Amino acid sequence: MTESVKGTLVLGAVVAARRLRDRGRVEPEVLEVRLSREALELLDQKIEVARWYPIAPFCELIDFGWEIDGRREVAYLERGGAESANRLFESNRYQQLEFVQRAGKVASRHELTKRARLITTIVGTFYDFLDVHVALEADALVIVYGNARAFSNALIHTTVGFQNQINVRLGSKLRWSGVRTRPDEVRFAMPIPKRLEE
Numbered sequence: 015m016t017e018s019v020k021g022t023l024v025l026g027a028v029v030a031a032r033r034l035r036d037r038g039r040v041e042p043e044v045l046e047v048r049l050s051r052e053a054l055e056l057l058d059q060k061i062e063v064a065r066w067y068p069i070a071p072f073c074e075l076i077d078f079g080w081e082i083d084g085r086r087e088v089a090y091l092e093r094g095g096a097e098s099a100n101r102l103f104e105s106n107r108y109q110q111l112e113f114v115q116r117a118g119k120v121a122s123r124h125e126l127t128k129r130a131r132l133i134t135t136i137v138g139t140f141y142d143f144l145d146v147h148v149a150l151e152a153d154a155l156v157i158v159y160g161n162a163r164a165f166s167n168a169l170i171h172t173t174v175g176f177q178n179q180i181n182v183r184l185g186s187k188l189r190w191s192g193v194r195t196r197p198d199e200v201r202f203a204m205p206i207p208k209r210l211e212e
Contacts, residue, residue: 017143017164018066025061026098027075032057034082049074066142073166080168088171095175096182102136103183110136114184123150123210130155133180141165150206159200170200177202 034040035057045054053071061067076091084090103111110132120126130148134157137146145160157177159165170192177190181204192202 017069017141019069019072019142020063020140021061021065021067022063023098023140024056024067024072024075025063026094027072027079028056028061030079030083030094031075034079040082048078053078069141069143069164073164073168076166076168076172091168091171092175092178095172095177096179098172099176099179099183108136108139111180114180119185120207120210123206126150126155126206126210130157151203154203154205157202158195159202161198162194162200163198165200167194170194173200173202177204 031045035042035045045057050071052068053074056067056071056075080086080091102108103115106112114129114133117129120129127148127150134146134148137144137159143161143164147158147160149156149158174190174192181188181190186207188204188207190202190204192200195201
């Protein structure tokens with residue numbers, strides 16, 4: 015099975031790479047050397063937001079933008095993830111986000127876990143290969159992406175930015191961190207609010 019990503023995410027990576035090319039920041043010859051044929055083909059086709067695309071060329075484009083435009087700074091990727099979160103909130107397409115925004119602060123550890131599970135259902139609409147698990151530890155809310163070998167390290171940082179922006183939109187000052195714990199597993203963690211600590 016080919017791991018795939020939804021076009022709504024691919025579009026952002028393609029637009030960023032096109033900008034670099036069309037504004038002359040990257041010579042066409044450099045693109046041809048740096049990107050695979052599949053990634054190059056994405057630059058010249060209409061990206062359909064509802065369609066599934068192979069993840070490898072998408073990750074190439076993310077990494078390329080990170081290196082050329084972002085100078086390998088993690089903050090660049092986190093900003094991109096935050097912008098994606100804002101676009102999702104503003105699209106009004108995801109009831110999960112609308113619900114948690116209306117619901118206000120969580121009152122218990124159980125409710126925190128429940129909301130995290132609700133929000134993470136969005137992951138399945140973007141990536142067709144991840145196994146997502148939410149758990150509550152003594153001092154942290156944890157989200158684990160299993161079967162994540164194809165989920166690049168750059169995507170870990172965009173996901174942190176995405177999740178942090180959700181927190182900002184919900185009025186929370188808590189922030190996420192993300193790390194690859196095994197070749198096929200990524201772990202995100204956020205401290206539990208003090209009021210909910212055991």
